Amino acid sequence: MSRSETPDRFLEAEITPARIRFEDVSLKLEDRVVFDGLSLDVDVSRTGLVGRNGAGKSQFLRLVAGLVKPDSGNVTVNGFDPAADRKRATTEIGFVFQNPEHGLLFPTVLEELTFGLKAHGMGKREAEAQAHRILARFGVPGWPDRLVHSLSQGQKHLLCLMVALAPGPGLLLLDEAFAGLDLPTETSLHRMLSRLSVAQIAASHDLAALARNDSLIWIDAGTVRTTGTPEQILPAYRDAMEGRILPPDAL
DSSP, X not given: OOGGGGGGGGGSSSOOOEEEEEEEEEEEETTEEEEXXXXXXEEESEEEEXXXXXXXXXXXXXXHHTSSOOSEEEEEETTBOTTTOHHHHHHHEEEEOSOGGGTOOSSBHHHHHHHHHHHTTOOHXXXXXXXXXXXXXXXXXXXXXXXXXXXXXXXXXXXXXXXXXXXXXXXXXXXXXXXXXXXXXXXXXXXXXHTOOSEEEEEOSOHHHHTTSSEEEEEETTEEEEEEOHHHHHHHHHHHHHTOOOOGGGO
């Protein structure tokens, strides 16, 4: 596939699963052990990450993206190490953070969409043409000159999604990407996600959103407690969480 064709990669007829492999992965942040010998080998199409705050979901996604390097062990995505090959990782793996303000840096929508493309070697004219195609695909062709600060919160989330998809990745990672939005906005963004032909891993506390996935990974205290379908995992997860009464200092 040529670089000029990448805008339409996420509109292919079928999802090509992404192979995620953790081999005896350990990770410590400051004085907290996040993972200690985590191993997992899965193919993901539309996969959700479920677990309590602090269970390791965000760091799991950052390891997959190559934003964090394990202290020991190996992480591979489709056979390559995303922490070691950052150029390939930023092309093949898109990341959408919970807070869009953390990912939006430029005054206009067009500048946001073209920055990463030009950083990957695309010329200005080609990058702008690709940005216009992406905006049209998402139904907002009039946005190029919109000031980012003038967008609504939901529109900023949509822009972050388009930025992540701009290079044509085969894997999209979402870390509580639509938390805090009102129901119509969240529903509309999830509908867009459901129509993308890109492998996805989404961390969320929203059980209804998790139920939309084909599979789930339950992370509990830095370990993979189990994997399976939403029908298999969510009832057990709900029972476990509702039965866990926390003392005030553990909230």
